[in-house]
Amino acid sequence: MIISLVNVKGGVGKTTTAVNLGAGFAGSGLRVLLVDLDPQASASYSLGIDTDQVDLSSVDLLVGEEQIEDVIMETGVEGLDLVSGSMKLAGSDLALARKKHPEKRLKRALKPVRRRYDFILVDCPPGLSILSVNGLVASDFYILPVVPHDLDMEAMNHFFVGLETLGRSVRGVPELLGVLMTMVDHRTSVTQAVIDGVRRALGREVFRTEIPINVRLAEAPGYGLSIFDYEGWSPGARAYSQLGGEVIRRLRQKEAI
Numbered sequence: 001m002i003i004s005l006v007n008v009k010g011g012v013g014k015t016t017t018a019v020n021l022g023a024g025f026a027g028s029g030l031r032v033l034l035v036d037l038d039p040q041a042s043a044s045y046s047l048g049i050d051t052d053q054v055d056l057s058s059v060d061l062l063v064g065e066e067q068i069e070d071v072i073m074e075t076g077v078e079g080l081d082l083v084s085g086s087m088k089l090a091g092s093d094l095a096l097a098r099k100k101h102p103e104k105r106l107k108r109a110l111k112p113v114r115r116r117y118d119f120i121l122v123d124c125p126p127g128l129s130i131l132s133v134n135g136l137v138a139s140d141f142y143i144l145p146v147v148p149h150d151l152d153m154e155a156m157n158h159f160f161v162g163l164e165t166l167g168r169s170v171r172g173v174p175e176l177l178g179v180l181m182t183m184v185d186h187r188t189s190v191t192q193a194v195i196d197g198v199r200r201a202l203g204r205e206v207f208r209t210e211i212p213i214n215v216r217l218a219e220a221p222g223y224g225l226s227i228f229d230y231e232g233w234s235p236g237a238r239a240y241s242q243l244g245g246e247v248i249r250r251l252r253q254k255e256a257i
Contacts, residue, residue, distance in 0.1 A: 001118070001140055001141070001256060001257055002119075002120040002121075002122065002139045002140050003119065003120070003122070003141050003177060003247075004121075004122040004132075004135040004139040004141075004143070004174065005017055005121065005122065005123050005124060006124045006132055006136060006144060007144055007146065007155065007156070007159055008127050008128060008155050008159045008162060009126055009146075009151075009152060009155035010125075011147075012145045012146055012152060012155075012182060012183075013183060014124065014126075015042040015221075016046075016211075017145050017180060017182065017211070018034060018043050019047060019221075019226055020226050020228070020236070020237075020240040021243060021244055021247070022077075022080050022119070022121050023077050023227070023228050023229070023240075024226075024228060024240050024243075024244040025079075025080075025118065025119050026080040027077075027228055029079065030079065030119060031079055031118050031119075032118065032119045033072065033081045033083065033117045033119070033120045033121070034047075034080060034081070034083070034120075034121050034123065035058060035082075035110070035120060035122045035135070036058055036082065036084055036085030037058055037085065037106075037122060037124050037131045037132070037134065037135050038089070038123055038124070038131075039085065039086070039087050039088075039089040039090035039125060040085065040125075041084060041086060041087070042085070042123075043085060044085050045221060045224070046220070046221035046224065046226075047224060048075070048223075048224020049082065049084055051085060051086055054084045054086070056071045057071065057083065057085060057088065057089075058083050058084065059088040059089045061105065062089075062092060062105045062106060062134060063092050068083070068112055069112070069113070072113070076225075081117075089131060093129060093131075096130050096134075097130070102134075103130065103133045103137045103170050104134075104137055104172075106122070106134040106135060107137050107138035107172070122135040123135075128162045128163070128166060133166065136163075136173060137171075139174040140175070141175050141176070142174050142175075142176060142177060143177050143247075144156065144159065144179045145211075146179060146181060146182065147183045148181055148184060148194040148195045148198070149190075149191075150194065153194060153197075153198065156179070156198075175254075177247065177250055177251070178207040179198065179202055179205055180207045180209070180243070181198070181206070182210075182211040183211065184210045184212050185212070185213045207246055209239060209242045209243040210239065211239045211240070211243070214234055214235050214236035214239075216234040216235075217234070227240060228241075
């Protein structure tokens, strides 16, 4: 099962979700591959990977002709493998545009290892650039992390409009698995009002699980650790554990697994 983490806006918890959802699955005995498509390589950094020391990364799959088996690397989390991000991704748009069916490069690259993993999670950069489009086209489902603020709700609406437009020109746009509320602070009345409004509008398309504002979640990447290895008892760890269970239940309801 391939799931992409996407949004047109940055700073909404895409990378935090990709890393900790992947680590949570791996901790449950599942085989997971995390693909980092962000030029900032935040997912790789969050797992303690120095991308300056990495020979091959996701850009070599998209622009080059490297085989996926040569690009996959192990992480410090047992059961969680990684295709690292790279700053070279920042200049990949023009090179990708010269390729045949550039939006399908990642999908073709992942095909040989799909059966090796229970989950492949794709951490997409903000926006709907060719990098994010590659992540979406390669995926069966996508998760949309959003922060319950007014500006983020506007960005969510822009994403849905952009995805609808994309679907008219690109085949294989995935299904929404769920909207995920992140950095939730129930101490503010504005937060609760926004969440209530989104749940009324989207209903079951919103995950029941909410990811709270949690200092441990913010600290963990600096140590190159998932939240489970950094502070497994923290509210953030409990939330991502619950999210993992909810993701699996939703996929079973859709008869996807």
